[in-house]
Amino acid sequence: MGYMERFSLHGKKALVTGGSKGIGAVASVVLAEAGADVVIVGRDAVGLDDTRAQITALGRDCLAIEADMRDTDAPRLAAERALAHHGYIDILVNNAGIALIHSLLDMRIDAWDETMAVNLRAPFVIAQALVPAMIAHGGGKIINVSSQAGTVALEGHSAYSASKGGLNLLTRSMAAEWGRYNIQANAISPTVILTPMGEQVWGDPLKGDPMLAKIPAGRFGKPIEVADLILFLASPASDLICGENILIDGGYTAV
Numbered sequence: 001m002g003y004m005e006r007f008s009l010h011g012k013k014a015l016v017t018g019g020s021k022g023i024g025a026v027a028s029v030v031l032a033e034a035g036a037d038v039v040i041v042g043r044d045a046v047g048l049d050d051t052r053a054q055i056t057a058l059g060r061d062c063l064a065i066e067a068d069m070r071d072t073d074a075p076r077l078a079a080e081r082a083l084a085h086h087g088y089i090d091i092l093v094n095n096a097g098i099a100l101i102h103s104l105l106d107m108r109i110d111a112w113d114e115t116m117a118v119n120l121r122a123p124f125v126i127a128q129a130l131v132p133a134m135i136a137h138g139g140g141k142i143i144n145v146s147s148q149a150g151t152v153a154l155e156g157h158s159a160y161s162a163s164k165g166g167l168n169l170l171t172r173s174m175a176a177e178w179g180r181y182n183i184q185a186n187a188i189s190p191t192v193i194l195t196p197m198g199e200q201v202w203g204d205p206l207k208g209d210p211m212l213a214k215i216p217a218g219r220f221g222k223p224i225e226v227a228d229l230i231l232f233l234a235s236p237a238s239d240l241i242c243g244e245n246i247l248i249d250g251g252y253t254a255v
Contacts, residue, residue: 006237010035013086014234015079017069017126018096020047022195023145027093027227028062029054034231036091037061039082043068069096069122070114079129088133091234094123094167095145099201101156112159119163124170131178139182143233144171145226146187148249164189168245175243184242186233191249192220217250 014031018024019040025047028038032055040055040062042048048064055062063085067074082089098118100111123144134140149157150164167187174185192202192211198220202208212218229248232238247253 001236003237007231007235008035009091009231009234012036012090012234013039013082013088014091014093015039015041015082015089015126015130016093016095017041017075017078017122018145019051019064020044021051022197023190023193023223023226024093024095025051026223027095027230029058030224030227030231031091031093031234032058032060032062034235035060036234037086039063039065039085039089041065041067041069041078042096069118072117072121072125075122075126076129079126083130083133088137089130089140090134090137091141091143092127092130092134093143093145093230093234094126096122097145097147097197099157099160099197101160101201102158103156104158107158115159115163116166119160120166120170123167127174131183134183135178135181139184141234141238142171142174142178142183142185143230144168144185144187145230146171146189146245148189148191148247148252150187151189151245151247152253171245172243179242184233184239186238186241186243187245188226188229188233189245189247189249190221190226191215191252193223193226194220195223214255215250215252216255219250221248221250 014036020042147164171187
């Protein structure tokens with residue numbers, strides 16, 4: 001198998017949550033460029049339309065599902081729609097996430113619960129709904145987009161860090177239980193990525209510059225850099241990687 005085949009997703013069916021903007025939108029297009037048909041899930045109807053247009057322009061099928069991962073039933077219903085459309089999903093990218101920034105003393109219970117619902121409960125629910133068909137089809141890939149903040153604490157990110165730390169352990173649990181079915185589950189933990197959410201949280205130089213000073217690479221990340229790692233983990237080239245949390249942080253956690 002040549003290197004083009006090892007990184008090809010030709011004939012694969014992918015589902016990406018948070019596919020209306022940021023990392024999810026870029027990753028959805030990258031997966032389509034590699035040959036996958038893509039189901040995109042998100043809250044922003046306009047953003048979903050834009051991502052779908054980019055994917056269909058590549059000649060790939062794209063089903064857009066408007067859904068809010070905060071809702072208990074939304075992940076399962078989105079998975080059911082995807083299964084009704086394709087019959088199975090080969091690649092699940094749990095990318096949708098929120099960051100509600102509060103100190104521990106100021107953290108409200110509703111903000112804590114909302115963070116856990118989107119960042120931790122939704123990836124579990126949608127995977128649970130998709131994996132039986134994935135097993136029946138011979139295997140697949142699960143890529144959970146976590147965060148550097150799930151490995152090292154950041155001030156003001158208590159709920160976010162707790163949710164992403166939980167997602168890292170959920171990923172390992174998926175690998176432990178589903179690896180035997182040829183399902184490789186892995187997490188990706190980026191540093192600050194310059195998406196709309198990243199700009200909102202870190203755009204102020206008073207907050208962003210001290211973080212930049214801690215990154216040996218001296219810069220924040222770009223969505224395409226995360227999307228390319230997602231592509232690798234979605235491809236046959238990564239078939240022996242299972243249960244890992246790959247930090248893509250410019251060296252932040254190395255020092």
